[in-house]
Amino acid sequence: MKMTRLIAAGLAALGLSAAAGAAPGDYKAPEHHHWHHSGPFGTYDRAAVQRGYQIYVEVCASCHSMDLLSFRNLGERGGPFEDERFPNANDNPLVMQLAASYTRQWDGEVDDAGDPRIRPGIPADTFPAPYENEQIARGSNNGALPPDLSVMTRARHHGTDYVRSLMLGYTDAPEGVEMGPGQYYNEYFGPISMAPQLVDGLIEYADGTEATQEQMAEDIAVFLTWAADPHQDIRKQTGLMVLLFLFVLTILVYLAYRQIWANVKH
Ligand code: HEC
Structure with missing residues (x-):
């Protein structure tokens, strides 16, 4: 099944239609x-x-x-629950609350009765x-x-x-x-x-x-x-800054060029 889909996708990419019928x-x-x-x-x-x-x-x-x-991703820059007041997403109360709504088992740890020890979730989970x-x-x-x-x-x-x-x-x-x-x-x-x-x-x-x-x-x-x-938003923002910088640099270089060659006859 997977293979058929792969082949069909390949054919579609080549602009050919996949095998006949439905x-x-x-x-x-x-x-x-x-x-x-x-x-x-x-x-x-x-x-x-x-x-x-x-x-x-x-x-x-x-x-x-x-x-x-992980839960903290939700509160990182560009994440759905980003909050300026908490640049470190681990401190974001909403993220902490979301993480804590799930429980976790401590790795391999058991309580006195031999049952797995449970802890509340943390943002790094x-x-x-x-x-x-x-x-x-x-x-x-x-x-x-x-x-x-x-x-x-x-x-x-x-x-x-x-x-x-x-x-x-x-x-x-x-x-x-x-x-x-x-x-x-x-x-x-x-x-x-x-x-x-x-x-x-x-x-x-x-x-x-x-x-x-x-x-x-x-x-x-x-x-x-x-x-x-x-990180798509941050990447696009950086790209835009780079383009702006290059634009300004181009103008500066052009002005410098005019200045340097101003007194040279040509
Ligand atoms: C009751 C279980 C169940 C729930 C709930 C469920 N899915 Fe699925 N989903 C499956 C199973 C099983 C497959 C694999 C189907 C197959 O291979 O035929 C699957 C496959 C998929 C795929 C992969 C399709 C592909 O191209 O391989 C996507 C995407 C997907 N689910 C999205 C979602 C989203 C989004 C939701 C929530 C709105 C959701 N599923 C809820 C059971 C579930």
Whole structure:
């Protein structure tokens, strides 16, 4: 299945259409959507990243890990819960509170009764994985493994568009497509072992935004994009400063050139 998709993606990239008919793997390219963070000057929509975080925690985190993300990342520069008063994200009370809402087991430590010793989470912890190991994860998902979402938007072509499309792409399976047990049909993936996740009003947004399916699909896509590339805003800002600097330097060099050669006949 993976291989078919890879080959299909390769063919699509070459502008060739993939194998005939509605075979598994013959999926649609993600729908193009305009994002606040696209383009050379675009920055993340902070409110959308926050809402997307809420969706991840309330919906996706029960199956998908985000191993590369730690709580303090949320409060770092450019993060959804950045706060000027706390340049060190470890001191950010909101981040501390979010981290502490999960408990952790001290590595290998047990209490007097021999039970694992539990501590509250701290900002340096990474997000807890929903399953203890791959076998349990597969066992709970009809044999399919919910992939880690830390860098998902980078692992797929047009990743932000892809996540949004995938969330909205559930339809009835076209005729002739063989569906495995516990599979659903998604126009952007084919038969998939993940049930449709987002329905209107599924969650209640902390900021009062109406939680339509479309809105949630957008927000989770933005959150996952931020998570996969949290320093994008800073990078773009630096790029802009460099360009400005070069522009000013060009003018100075030109003026110097005029000055130096001013009295030379030519
Ligand atoms: C009940 C478990 C479950 C929940 C909840 C869940 N997923 Fe999944 N997800 C899966 C499984 C299982 C797969 C693997 C599907 C497959 O390979 O057929 C998957 C696959 C994916 C993929 C990868 C598709 C690809 O191209 O490989 C993405 C992206 C994804 N899920 C996003 C999400 C998001 C975003 C949410 C929250 C809104 C979410 N999932 C909630 C079980 C879940």
